[in-house]
Amino acid sequence: MSQSIQIIITLKQVLKAKGIKYIDVAKHLCMSESSIKRQFTQGDISLSRLEKICDLAGMDIVDLLELVQLKSMQLEQLSIQQERKLVSDTKLMLVAVSVLNNLTFEEIYAIYNFEQPELIKLLLQLEKISLIQLRPDNKIKTLVSRTFKWQSNGPIQRYFENHIQDDFFNCQFNHAGELRIVINGMLSTGSNQTMHKKIKQLAQNFNDLAYKDQNIGFNRRYGSTLVIAIRPWELPEFNMYRRNKNNKVFR
Structure with a gap:
């Protein structure tokens, strides 16, 4: 897949996530909705228009290109061994689920009974298996794709199924x-x-x-x-x- 197509696909995903429709983009660019749809379909969007669309989405082109790069590195699935590692450590599992739900370091620390050094240590373990990237000031960047899923009938799935049967339906x-x-x-x-x-x-x-x-x-x-x-x-x-x-x- 060419980089230009990846940029358009990522931009469409960003717009959808923010609830921005083609008609909104058309109004922002003073164009017809049909013209916008055609340009997105053909992948033919000029740099100046791309900048304006990014502005509508509350980001700049650098942010968009960073998203494209991250998506190319994103994890689709953990190995069986990695899932076993999470299941064997409840704290690690808790932090993994928290970051997958987009909780920040500060939110995890405020909600759960972790000391900061312990939480950082757990996050570094998740970084080691490429689930996240721990950035300066403890900023967390998840490295999983939107299609990320646990192994079918793997350790994580069985773990949750046991709790669903024992607790969820109670x-x-x-x-x-x-x-x-x-x-x-x-x-x-x-x-x-x-x-x-x-x-x-x-x-x-x-x-x-x-x-x-x-x-x-x-x-x-x-x-x-x-x-x-x-x-x-x-x-x-x-x-x-x-x-x-x-x-x-x-x-």
Whole structure:
């Protein structure tokens, strides 16, 4: 991928994260929305216009180029060994999750019971596995991509699944910010596949909103977990009344 295309892609991601639409860019540049869309699609934006768009997004071209460079270095996934390291150290796991949620050094220190030298030591361990970059004055720069994910059925995923089963569902889901919906029915294979696509899109919507909200102050954000699951399943109590064993295989 050429550097110019990377710049345009990164700029589009920044604008989306800040809720800036093509029509907003068009008004800022005194151009038509169709012209702006065409220039973004073709990757043909002059330097002067690029500067003005960056200004609209509250940044300059240097900031944009730095983002492009960081994205080229961003981590997509940890190794199994690295995940095991996090799982084996609760404090390290806590700090890792905190920085992935865009908490600053000062916020982590204010919220959790760490002494500053200990917190710095933990952050340096995360820097060693390329999860973050610890900058002067303890500024934290995460080095993971927006598509970063834990290993499928890996140590981190199993760790959270255990806590989801033991703690997350130990709740009536009747307080502010809580919602639980359980639906039962009979679906064809095609309808099941359609639900899979919709669930994956909902998960992506969650990630997009978390990314959009990352610059909102910590006191206005809340740790949130979304659990979505679907599978062919029948209550075991119902099976005992079947005349014959259910040998139907999902295809």
